[in-house]
Amino acid sequence: MGRQPCCDRVGLKRGPWTIEEDHKLVHFILNNGIQCWRTVPKLAGLQRCGKSCRLRWINYLRPDLKRGALSEAEEDQIIELHARLGNRWSKIASYFPGRTDNEIKNHWNTRIKKRLHLMGIDPLTHQPIDKEKYQHESDDKTELLSTITETYDKRNETENFIENANDISLPNNMLSENINEELWNKSFKTMSTCYSPSISLEAEESINFSTTSSNVAAAPAEEEDSVQQWMDSIFSCAINQLEEDLFLLRKYN
DNA sequence: AATTGAGCCAACCGCACATTA
DNA sequence: CTAATGTGCGGTTGGCTCAAT
Structure with a gap:
């Protein structure tokens, strides 16, 4: 019983x-x-x-609760974390000592979502909403262009990562020896904030990455296939995004 | 002054997973 | 091993406040 x-x-x-x-x-x-x-x-x-x-x-x-409104810096961090983690409010809240998941969830639903909409960003995907429409509605076209340019720069970082990754023998040594920490961190951060949140999360959780070590911890053999799939997904997603943004850049320039 | 609607947030609901007998 | 319960989480709702009409 x-x-x-x-x-x-x-x-x-x-x-x-x-x-x-x-x-x-x-x-x-x-x-x-x-x-x-x-x-x-x-x-x-x-x-x-x-x-x-x-x-x-x-x-x-709880006595350790932090009272008062969330600052703009905290909001920005929430947006960044949401891009990586999705609606995992308790996980997001763990980055903000004294804040509760409920508080962050409420703040997201009542304020940040609106803020992102106003910025022409889809709060679900963190991608620009219907860029052509946004261009029409926006009072400041320069702002749009700078957003796209910034995004494009990030895509370039990713492209470099992809090129470098071609030199890595996948999948056998991928996680144990060959990935440069700096390159990995930079690219991982770019991807996790710009591309698929679910993929990035999966990556973060499935790979036991030590930030102090120069190498990535070895993945269990049975996970290598899924890691390979994950890498493939990211690369194809990144390339699609690059093409889309290049198209927009050419169009608006 | 009364009504209405939007914004906000505390609290509830239902589910998934962990734990226990 | 199984079934019942505990815990934590995300989604949703109800009610309060306040500004606009």
Whole structure:
């Protein structure tokens, strides 16, 4: 048999927390710590389910929470992380001590999405939205051109990476010996912010890359095929993007 | 002054995965 | 090994506030 039921939902309170409830929860956790969320409400004298207590603590009562609005620098970092990680809010929040995933998610949905739309960027893909339309609607064409030029420069970095990667014997030694850390970091960063977030994430998680070592940690043999596929995907994605941006550059210049 | 709509955010829901008996 | 439960996560919603009409 399994564990005991999480909580009998009968008679449990829901909705906004009162000051008294907050006080009880904080007092209990500061004095006893958290062993098991299921027992917390019972021991703290709360008519709430453990899940609700956990949420309240994490999102509102934790003493290490950072209050106040997110700065523009934090917003920029969120955008960058979102491009790499997608909607993995808890992962993104882990880069911001004192901020919660809920807070960042809310901020993304209410503000950053709009900001990106105004900039003509699709918040989902982080790619320019219908560039021709954007060009029409934008009051400042120069801004668009500089955006494209900047993107194009990043693509050039990628192109260099691809050329260098041709010298690497794939897949056998790819991860163990031949990748130059600086080149890798530079290219990985470029790709992860400009191209497919899911691919970059997969890469980040599947490859145990040590930032202090000059080499990349060896991948298990069974992963080499998928790594090869990943590299192929990135290269083809990068090349498509390059072609698209070259086309736009020629068009608008 | 009353109404309406947008913005914001705390909290809930449901799911997936981990853990335990 | 299996089933039940715990935990954490992302998506969604409900209600509050405030500005515009």
